[in-house]
Amino acid sequence: MKILDLTFKRKVNCSASVCLWNHWDHDHINYTHEGIYDNSQIYYEDDRSILFFHSIKVPFLPFIKVNTIDLTVLKDKNTVCTYGFQFGIPSLTTAKYIDIGKDKCSVEVNYKFKFSGIKILLYPVIKYLVPKWNNQTWEEDLPLKMRRQKVKRLGFKDFKGLPEKTKDRKFQGDIEFKLPITRLKKNDNKLTKHPFYNLGKKGNYI
Numbered sequence: 001m002k003i004l005d006l007t008f009k010r011k012v013n014c015s016a017s018v019c020l021w022n023h024w025d026h027d028h029i030n031y032t033h034e035g036i037y038d039n040s041q042i043y044y045e046d047d048r049s050i051l052f053f054h055s056i057k058v059p060f061l062p063f064i065k066v067n068t069i070d071l072t073v074l075k076d077k078n079t080v081c082t083y084g085f086q087f088g089i090p091s092l093t094t095a096k097y098i099d100i101g102k103d104k105c106s107v108e109v110n111y112k113f114k115f116s117g118i119k120i121l122l123y124p125v126i127k128y129l130v131p132k133w134n135n136q137t138w139e140e141d142l143p144l145k146m147r148r149q150k151v152k153r154l155g156f157k158d159f160k161g162l163p164e165k166t167k168d169r170k171f172q173g174d175i176e177f178k179l180p181i182t183r184l185k186k187n188d189n190k191l192t193k194h195p196f197y198n199l200g201k202k203g204n205y206i
């Protein structure tokens with residue numbers, strides 16, 4: 001048995017709530033990260049968890065797809081955990097977003113993969129791929145976070161827009177992150193629901 005343990009630390013000029021919103025904005029993955037995510041299907045979700053099937057493209061080899069079942073949970077108000085099974089290898093991704101000043105936060109993402117048996121041979125492949133995936137998603141997400149931070153400070157409200165009067169376009173309070181966040185309408189939504197989606201549960205989000 002062998003564990004791969006990789007941590008990436010960064011600082012970014014937006015609040016932790018904006019990073020959390022971006023992490024939990026599942027709609028964007030098929031647009032912003034269309035070079036990575038090929039197919040995403042939701043099996044179950046509630047106010048703080050989501051069970052996904054993802055088909056992910058391998059960097060530089062997009063014709064190779066990695067299928068994974070991912071369970072993402074909001075562990076506490078700063079931490080998002082994802083349990084996955086890339087190549088059938090169990091993984092745990094832990095993202096921590098901590099405010100370190102006004103409109104500034106630290107982002108720490110830790111990846112753990114547990115290799116056993118013949119799959120230990122994939123250790124160097126995963127070790128090579130994880131920084132590529134991490135860097136690509138970070139770069140692709142950054143403009144979204146910057147834009148949201150900017151418009152939230154102008155008083156932007158989701159699916160409502162900016163205040164009508166220019167003089168009202170300022171907001172200095174705390175930027176909130178509350179689940180569930182509003183999703184795109186079904187017609188614009190590339191996320192699909194499995195026939196088992198939230199089976200027996202009322203109040204589906206989509």
Ligand SMILES: [Fe+2]
Nearest residue numbers: 022032137141
């Ligand atoms: Fe993203």
